[in-house]
Amino acid sequence: AYDIGLHGVVYQVNKWDPKQFDWDKKLADADYVGPTCQYCHMRGGHHNVQRFGTVYTSMGMSMADRGAPIWKEKRDRWASVCDDCHSPRFAKENLQALDESAKDAGLKYRETFKVAEDLLKDGV
Numbered sequence: 001a002y003d004i005g006l007h008g009v010v011y012q013v014n015k016w017d018p019k020q021f022d023w024d025k026k027l028a029d030a031d032y033v034g035p036t037c038q039y040c041h042m043r044g045g046h047h048n049v050q051r052f053g054t055v056y057t058s059m060g061m062s063m064a065d066r067g068a069p070i071w072k073e074k075r076d077r078w079a080s081v082c083d084d085c086h087s088p089r090f091a092k093e094n095l096q097a098l099d100e101s102a103k104d105a106g107l108k109y110r111e112t113f114k115v116a117e118d119l120l121k122d123g124v
Helices: 005-012 039-041 060-065 070-080 087-120
Strands: none
Touching: 070 087
């Protein structure tokens, strides 16, 4: 998703230009033209990349639907990263759009497995 998104495209186009991405700088001192995966997911030197993700695979969307406290914490932490370069409104609106996409993807995922299950039951 990163590689085909705006941030990933900016990175792919500029990654070899030392004026845009000076790899000799520490991440905390970086002033890159766009964020790298590490900028967002390893913020503050943390090596747990899921710390700044919005979904743990074990959580699923059901946790979001039930308003689990960890979900709100992760959402707020995620939006705080975007606030470095974008407005808080931008971050929250995009996070909401991502949530809706994740819900849609979950429905499609379940539909796909139901089709496969039915085919298996039919001996196909």
